[in-house]
Amino acid sequence: MPASLDMKILVVDDHESMRKIEKQILNDLGYKNVDMADDGTTAWDLLQKSTYDFVISDWNMPQMEGIDLLKKIRADARIGKTPVLLVTAESKKEKIVEAAQAGVNDYVVKPFNAEILSAKISRIFP
Amino acid sequence: MNTDDNTRAIHQIMESIKLDGFKEKTDQLLADLESNDIENALKSINELNDLNSRNFYSIIGKLTRGLHNAVSDLSIPSSENQLLNDRTRVDLNYVISLTDEAAQKTLDISERAKMQTQRTLENSQAQVNLIESHLSENQVDETTSKLMRQLVTLSENSVKQIHTINSDISDIVVAQNFQDIASQSLTKSLNIIKEVESSLISLTQYANLLSKLAQFSNKEVSDVGSEDSENLKTNIGQFKGLSEPEHLNQDQVDDLLSSLGF
Numbered sequence: 116m117p118a119s120l121d122m123k124i125l126v127v128d129d130h131e132s133m134r135k136i137e138k139q140i141l142n143d144l145g146y147k148n149v150d151m152a153d154d155g156t157t158a159w160d161l162l163q164k165s166t167y168d169f170v171i172s173d174w175n176m177p178q179m180e181g182i183d184l185l186k187k188i189r190a191d192a193r194i195g196k197t198p199v200l201l202v203t204a205e206s207k208k209e210k211i212v213e214a215a216q217a218g219v220n221d222y223v224v225k226p227f228n229a230e231i232l233s234a235k236i237s238r239i240f241p
Numbered sequence: 242m243n244t245d246d247n248t249r250a251i252h253q254i255m256e257s258i259k260l261d262g263f264k265e266k267t268d269q270l271l272a273d274l275e276s277n278d279i280e281n282a283l284k285s286i287n288e289l290n291d292l293n294s295r296n297f298y299s300i301i302g303k304l305t306r307g308l309h310n311a312v313s314d315l316s317i318p319s320s321e322n323q324l325l326n327d328r329t330r331v332d333l334n335y336v337i338s339l340t341d342e343a344a345q346k347t348l349d350i351s352e353r354a355k356m357q358t359q360r361t362l363e364n365s366q367a368q369v370n371l372i373e374s375h376l377s378e379n380q381v382d383e384t385t386s387k388l389m390r391q392l393v394t395l396s397e398n399s400v401k402q403i404h405t406i407n408s409d410i411s412d413i414v415v416a417q418n419f420q421d422i423a424s425q426s427l428t429k430s431l432n433i434i435k436e437v438e439s440s441l442i443s444l445t446q447y448a449n450l451l452s453k454l455a456q457f458s459n460k461e462v463s464d465v466g467s468e469d470s471e472n473l474k475t476n477i478g479q480f481k482g483l484s485e486p487e488h489l490n491q492d493q494v495d496d497l498l499s500s501l502g503f
Contacts, residue, residue, distance in 0.1 A: 129295065129423075130341070130421050131345060132341060132344040132345055132348055132421060133273060133415055133421045134421060135348045135352070135414075136348065136414055136417055136418050139348075139351075139352070139355075139411065139415075140411070140414070140415060140416045143411050144459075170372060175425065199454060204421070204422045204425050204426075204458075210256065225418055225422045226418045226419045226421075226422055227415075228415050229415055
């Protein structure tokens, strides 16, 4: 499914600055329908209440980490197929393998730029 | 001490690690063995072992002091707190929160700037539309027409410049994501340093207690008085305490290292 500029995106990161940066980049790319959550638990609550077309999540967060959020999403019958992009400072090979095994759609290592995020979105929504 | 001083101090510690008396003891051991004096050879071996242990714990103690001083100097003075108390110091977490605040401020200003440029962009575009609409709907003389065309060109140039400014603001925003990774790296480094320091302090405490207990090892049962017995109990009690993680504050660490001669 190609990326629609109207798609509803959930950005999950415990750092407010990162949430703002990601939202700003998404807005610049034309995606205006962006919600934000500051950890996995809050994100999970939002995912239960609403339907999102795309989730962009950090890995290291309090309460519930990004990898656990990904596993919960994949285990859920209703939202299990929601595309998930992990944006994280975790660049160790085993972490990337773990994310791949958990069913992540793609992986961005911080720091990143708008071009990288745009390319990943295009890859996930060809 | 600044970072360079700390580095020099640690180098000095490493350079000072000389096994004082080691050569004399090994020479003595060789002489004992050559003369088939097994009793004295065994004594020399024990002395070498003692020397080795003393040097080892001495090195650990000096390194602990060096690392402890280096960790203390990682802290930076807070200008706000200094007004209240010159001795108040805060640690790297303060640096992390400061850089985070700076990033937030940059992001907030960037957001406001983007809103302003967006409004300016819309105004410039509206100005171009108005002029073009006026030119197409009304008869104007050549001079006025030329002037209006120049105004349109200027407005169009402004629109291009605003797009460039917007792009630059976006780059400023994106550049802030280095703050996040820097903060995570600093936090991880700080935790590792604290763990190493804590382990070295525990090892120093252990060495100190071993040394206290060693004074009883050469005594006969009849030589151990009631005072010795109490001391022994106290020291054993401290050993049991070491099996659980002990969190010392800054002053307690300083006191411990000073009491051990470091």
